[in-house]
Amino acid sequence: MKKLIIALAMLLFSAGAVHAQDQTIEIKNFMFMVVTVTKGSKVTWINRDQVPHTVVEKTKLFRSAALDTDDSFSYVFDKPGVYEYFCSLHPQMVAKVIVTDAQPPAAVHRRRPHAGS
Numbered sequence: 001m002k003k004l005i006i007a008l009a010m011l012l013f014s015a016g017a018v019h020a021q022d023q024t025i026e027i028k029n030f031m032f033m034v035v036t037v038t039k040g041s042k043v044t045w046i047n048r049d050q051v052p053h054t055v056v057e058k059t060k061l062f063r064s065a066a067l068d069t070d071d072s073f074s075y076v077f078d079k080p081g082v083y084e085y086f087c088s089l090h091p092q093m094v095a096k097v098i099v100t101d102a103q104p105p106a107a108v109h110r111r112r113p114h115a116g117s
Contacts, residue, residue: 032095
């Protein structure tokens with residue numbers, strides 16, 4: 001019985017790990033971060049520098065206004081892919097968000113013989 005409970009707990013934990021995973025990116029020292037998230041995740045950028053920055057996706061899918069210190073911008077990624085982005089005020093600042101289409105594994109139910117059988 002104890003093994004069954006542990007197996008069920010592990011299955012629930014692993015199934016929950018593939019859902020949307022919100023992520024925060026701190027903009028510091030004129031740098032962005034590359035992150036990988038699952039489809040449906042919200043990514044929030046927070047400017048921690050003392051100068052304004054923007055967050056602009058390469059094809060203009062999303063674009064923030066100028067973010068002053070401690071301002072933030074969020075975007076929900078609903079499709080898998082690689083989204084390259086940059087700061088329009090400092091074009092050397094580039095990074096990407098990688099969005100995966102991870103799905104929970106299908107539950108497999110197998111009957112195991114009882115130890116006393």
